[in-house]
Amino acid sequence: MRQSSAILTIDTRGQGLLEVTDRVEIWQRAQGADTGLLTIFCRHTSASLLIQENAAPEVRGDIERYFARLAPESNAYAHDDEGPDDMPAHLRTALTQVQLTIPVMHGDLALGTWQGIYLFEHRRLPHRRQLALHLLGE
Template sequence: MRQAATTLTIATRGTGLVEVTAPVRHWVTEQGMTTGLLTVFCRHTSASLTIQENADPDVQADLLRFFRRLVAEDPSLYDHTTEGPDDMPAHIRSALTGVSLSIPVMEGEPVLGIWQGIYLFEHRSRPHRREIALHLLGD
């Protein structure tokens, strides 16, 4: 059994989904393990991770609209407002979507469905540099 770990730094443009499938897949392939378990972990409380469809961009637009309706950016609703009106809603959205993914690795590749991609979901309105930790355990 072997282990490998690294951190990816991802630049965001503000609220939205950034597909990170390619750099994750590339790193996994470089490790030379044929079978294992990949953990993908977002090191932030106002961004998250999700596996979503990567074929139709309407899916991303619909997700953004849904989360804006679900979690309002209304400072009168929250006590934590010192970092701006988008910060507490970003924390709530992150709690709803999660910061960690577990993805099986088979034949040296992350096992994803044909239309699935790995996304960093930026919940803040301004650009950020986000860190994603990758950990692979396998043979």
């Protein structure tokens, strides 16, 4: 059994879902594991991770609008150190996840046909985000 780890740096364009499947797969395949388990961890409190539909762009837009309604920007939050999108970003992260675990089978991520890995940026401005990757496999 071998272990590999790395930090994947992602530059976002601001709020929204950014597909990172290709970047994760390139790293995962380079590790040479035929079977294993990949963990992806987002090192931030105002961005998160999702596995979601990667064929119809309407899905991403619907998800983004849903979270904007669920945790709207408002002056009502006590925590607004970085502006009105600060606390809603934390709430959206709390409602999603910062870690994904994906099996590796026959050298590939065991994602379904229409599944993609997304970094969900919850802040309005572009940010540089880090994803910690850890692969345990053989």
